[in-house]
Amino acid sequence: MVTTIDLDDETDRWRWVCPRGHRSWEATNNHFWCAECAHTYAGDDYDPEFDHLHNLASGETVHRDDLRLLTRAGPYDTLRGGSA
Numbered sequence: 559m560v561t562t563i564d565l566d567d568e569t570d571r572w573r574w575v576c577p578r579g580h581r582s583w584e585a586t587n588n589h590f591w592c593a594e595c596a597h598t599y600a601g602d603d604y605d606p607e608f609d610h611l612h613n614l615a616s617g618e619t620v621h622r623d624d625l626r627l628l629t630r631a632g633p634y635d636t637l638r639g640g641s642a
């Protein structure tokens with residue numbers, strides 16, 4: 559089952575956090591990246607890139623492959639070319 563996140567919708571987006579509970583994540587082609595993690599854990603071994611998002615509303619953790627990311631320009635996943 560695929561879950562849709564509208565990246566331009568604050569309330570939709572704010573239900574989702576990075577593995578460390580931040581809302582400052584950004585989508586990239588094949589995974590996510592968290593600015594707060596990159597800042598907080600700079601110099602540590604922790605990798606601010608991850609491929610799951612945590613849903614605060616449902617308590618679920620969902621893999622990038624099961625998320626459909628919408629932007630004003632259209633579905634983010636059209637950028638993916640089977641590189642996963």
Ligand SMILES: [Zn+2]
Pocket residue numbers: 576577578579580592593594595596
């Ligand atoms: Zn984070």
